[in-house]
Amino acid sequence: MIEKTLVLLKPDAVERNLIGHILVEYERNGLRILEMKLMKASSTLAEQHYIEHKGKPFFDRLVAYLTRSPLVALVLEGENAISRVRALNGTTDPADSQDNTIRALYGKSMSENTVHASDSTESSKRERAIWFG
Numbered sequence: 176m177i178e179k180t181l182v183l184l185k186p187d188a189v190e191r192n193l194i195g196h197i198l199v200e201y202e203r204n205g206l207r208i209l210e211m212k213l214m215k216a217s218s219t220l221a222e223q224h225y226i227e228h229k230g231k232p233f234f235d236r237l238v239a240y241l242t243r244s245p246l247v248a249l250v251l252e253g254e255n256a257i258s259r260v261r262a263l264n265g266t267t268d269p270a271d272s273q274d275n276t277i278r279a280l281y282g283k284s285m286s287e288n289t290v291h292a293s294d295s296t297e298s299s300k301r302e303r304a305i306w307f308g
Contacts, residue, residue, distance in 0.1 A: 178256040179209065181302040183291040184247035186240065189213070193281050194247055197290065200277055201251055204263055210307055211249040216242050223305050240286065248306040257299055260292040 184197055198208070216224075221241040228234045251260060265276025269288055272279035282288040293299035 177252065177254060178296070178299070179250055179252045179303065180256045180260050180293045180299045181291075181306060182249050182251055182260060182293075183241075183306075184249070185287070185289055185291060186244040186246050187283060187287040188281065188289040189245050189247060191281070193289065197277055197281065198249075200263055201260065204259065206251040206253040206256060206260065209250045209252050211247060213245055213247050215245050218242055220305065224302065236286070250303055250307060257293055257296065261294065264290050264292050 182201070184194055188194065188197060194213075202208070218238055221238040222229070224241065225234060225237045228237060253259065263277055265272030265278035265282070267278075267288055268285045269278040269282030270285075272282065277290055278288050282290075293302050
């Protein structure tokens with residue numbers, strides 16, 4: 176099934192000049208970039224994105240991280256894009272990610288793990304609406 180998914184190349188990826196390296200991985204794996212923008216997220220946007228974590232002790236750190244410098248928001252499309260992108264990204268903790276996943280290659284820590292991707296059809300729709308209207 177052809178799906179669309181939101182991906183964020185988080186501030187640590189942009190700060191370390193990894194945009195091209197990461198995009199190559201998605202394109203090399205047959206995913207197509209439909210929309211893409213380099214932007215600085217506002218606190219309001221970051222709070223909307225992480226709304227399911229509101230009230231948790233780490234919420235403010237997530238918002239601060241996502242807003243500290245520019246990020247790249249993109250929509251990828253392809254066969255089973257949601258699960259494929261999540262597999263390409265690896266697990267949240269780069270230390271636990273399989274070799275050659277984006278987080279294993281480029282992630283620095285659990286909190287600076289380079290990329291975000293939607294985890295379901297529902298979150299993909301919600302997140303794409305937040306980032307791309």
